[in-house]
Amino acid sequence: MNFNTLKYFFREAFTSLVRNSWLSISSVGIVTVSLIILGVSLLLVVNAEKLTKSVESSVEITAFLEESVGRVDRDRIEEQIKSNPAVDTVEFVSKEQALKEMKESFGDRADILESLEETNPLPDAFRVKTKQAAAVPATAKKIEQLKGVEQVRYGQGVVEKLLNVTRWVRYASVVTVTLLTLAAGFLIATTIRMSVFARRREISIMKILGATNWFVRFPFVLEGIVLGLTGGLLAVLVVDVGYLSLINKLKISLPFIQLVNEPRIILTILGSMVGLGVLIGALGSWFSLRKFLRV
Amino acid sequence: MIQFYNVSKVYDNGVKALSDLTLHIKKGEFVFLVGPSGAGKSTLIKLIFREELPTRGQVMFNGKNIVRMKGREVPYMRRKIGMVFQDFRLLPQKTAAENVAFALEITGASGKEIKRMVPEVLEQVGLKDKGHLLPSQMSGGEQQRVCIARAIVNNPLLIIADEPTGNLDPDTSWEIMKLFQDINRRGTTILMATHDSGIVDTMKKRVIALSNGCVVRDEESGVYRCEL
Numbered sequence: 327m328n329f330n331t332l333k334y335f336f337r338e339a340f341t342s343l344v345r346n347s348w349l350s351i352s353s354v355g356i357v358t359v360s361l362i363i364l365g366v367s368l369l370l371v372v373n374a375e376k377l378t379k380s381v382e383s384s385v386e387i388t389a390f391l392e393e394s395v396g397r398v399d400r401d402r403i404e405e406q407i408k409s410n411p412a413v414d415t416v417e418f419v420s421k422e423q424a425l426k427e428m429k430e431s432f433g434d435r436a437d438i439l440e441s442l443e444e445t446n447p448l449p450d451a452f453r454v455k456t457k458q459a460a461a462v463p464a465t466a467k468k469i470e471q472l473k474g475v476e477q478v479r480y481g482q483g484v485v486e487k488l489l490n491v492t493r494w495v496r497y498a499s500v501v502t503v504t505l506l507t508l509a510a511g512f513l514i515a516t517t518i519r520m521s522v523f524a525r526r527r528e529i530s531i532m533k534i535l536g537a538t539n540w541f542v543r544f545p546f547v548l549e550g551i552v553l554g555l556t557g558g559l560l561a562v563l564v565v566d567v568g569y570l571s572l573i574n575k576l577k578i579s580l581p582f583i584q585l586v587n588e589p590r591i592i593l594t595i596l597g598s599m600v601g602l603g604v605l606i607g608a609l610g611s612w613f614s615l616r617k618f619l620r621v
Numbered sequence: 622m623i624q625f626y627n628v629s630k631v632y633d634n635g636v637k638a639l640s641d642l643t644l645h646i647k648k649g650e651f652v653f654l655v656g657p658s659g660a661g662k663s664t665l666i667k668l669i670f671r672e673e674l675p676t677r678g679q680v681m682f683n684g685k686n687i688v689r690m691k692g693r694e695v696p697y698m699r700r701k702i703g704m705v706f707q708d709f710r711l712l713p714q715k716t717a718a719e720n721v722a723f724a725l726e727i728t729g730a731s732g733k734e735i736k737r738m739v740p741e742v743l744e745q746v747g748l749k750d751k752g753h754l755l756p757s758q759m760s761g762g763e764q765q766r767v768c769i770a771r772a773i774v775n776n777p778l779l780i781i782a783d784e785p786t787g788n789l790d791p792d793t794s795w796e797i798m799k800l801f802q803d804i805n806r807r808g809t810t811i812l813m814a815t816h817d818s819g820i821v822d823t824m825k826k827r828v829i830a831l832s833n834g835c836v837v838r839d840e841e842s843g844v845y846r847c848e849l
Contacts, residue, residue: 328729330726330729330731331726331729333732334726345714527710527712528712530710531710531711531712532723533699534670534699534704534710535700535704535723535724535727535771536696536698536700536727536728537696537727538693539693541696541727
């Protein structure tokens with residue numbers, strides 16, 4: 327391939343884009359819309375992931391100890407809990423500390439608890455965190471069987487439900503993103519096929535004049551790349567501006583909701599949108615042309 | 622330059638287009654290919670151009686076996702053949718000069734070469750001042766001249782013309798034929814399929830008559846003579 331040919335390719339791709347401007351605009355529109363939907367659902371996925379992670383990490387087991395358990399037994403129980411490989415951290419909460427925490431959570435109304443100061447009814451306890459939220463129910467059962475443990479609490483029932491929901495959210499988002507990528511790919515392939523079909527006569531003439539398959543194909547692939555790139559950039563612009571303004575709005579009105587805003591993650595999502603646009607455009611052209619090159 | 626050795630062609634739908642055809646065309650010849658519709662003229666042309674492959678037999682062009690040729694060599698072989706069609710097959714959105722330039726661009730010619738060659742060829746076919754016109758703004762004869770200019774701009778060894786005068790009135794047809802004769806005098810081989818008996822009879826060139834996929838007549842300074 328020499329410089330003249332390269333020049334020809336670019337000129338050809340751009341005149342074709344301008345000449346079929348209506349088709350070009352609709353292709354770009356389709357790419358943009360598909361990639362916006364894709365980008366939005368990717369952002370939803372990362373945010374859902376962050377949310378479930380934070381909910382999951384707050385799930386912990388509280389093992390209340392029997393009144394009679396002394397210091398030695400307490401250490402033994404702690405060792406036994408720690409020996410379980412699913413356990414991440416074990417924290418001892420004495421009855422005094424438990425009362426203090428309770429008072430804190432009551433805030434201004436802590437005076438209600440004042441009468442409890444002398445005969446603290448709260449038991450000593452261990453707070454256990456597992457490495458994975460899914461391991462909570464099984465671990466809790468094991469701890470409950472240890473000698474000296476009176477009762478185990480971990481929000482029975484609620485944790486199981488929460489785990490079900492987060493798993494479902496993950497599956498649903500993977501399926502959605504896959505389907506949308508496929509849909510965008512098919513739409514672009516169809517649009518470029520229309521553009522190829524409108525020029526099938528030109529292609530057959532090129533073949534008659536002795537053009538190589540590469541020569542015929544390249545301007546179309548270039549055209550597809552330009553369409554995909556333009557659509558991708560537009561989609562990135564829309565998603566980026568929309569998401570950043572959403573983050574800023576939420577910061578003011580709903581400060582307890584924290585959206586993912588690490589630049590690395592957002593840039594990865596936006597970059598993959600542009601990349602996917604280019605890839606879809608190039609592959610769409612390539613496959614649309616195959617049929618017409620057999621002359 | 623063109624050799625057919627025992628070539629048969631049966632299409633996928635069972636139509637027998639050529640049967641056991643053997644044929645030689647030498648460099649610099651001017652050959653008319655005549656015969657009724659369905660006799661196999663178009664198939665013969667398609668075989669030389671490798672649009673189709675023969676079912677049996679071998680086809681040689683310029684010392685190369687076309688049947689055994691690799692797919693990626695085909696475009697370079699085609700650049701040595703100029704094609705002229707009854708329906709011109711020009712690109713409607715390109716001007717006459719751009720249509721001719723297109724054939725050069727495909728081969729990777731430089732802008733300088735294109736600027737030099739295109740006017741030269743247009744002048745040769747008598748369209749010196751019409752390069753800026755679109756095909757739709759030209760008469761049939763002028764469009765055919767553009768098509769011929771496009772076919773000769775790459776200095777081909779062979780020109781294949783498939784009923785080039787089929788859509789033209791008699792006067793224009795003669796002008797086009799004179800053009801072909803000029804090209805032939807410069808050494809280019811010409812193979813022309815035609816139904817125009819007047820032209821064949823007057824030109825007194827080699828005539829190959831096909832019927833039902835066989836050569837039924839092959840004579841120097843022949844005539845059309847539609848025998849049935």
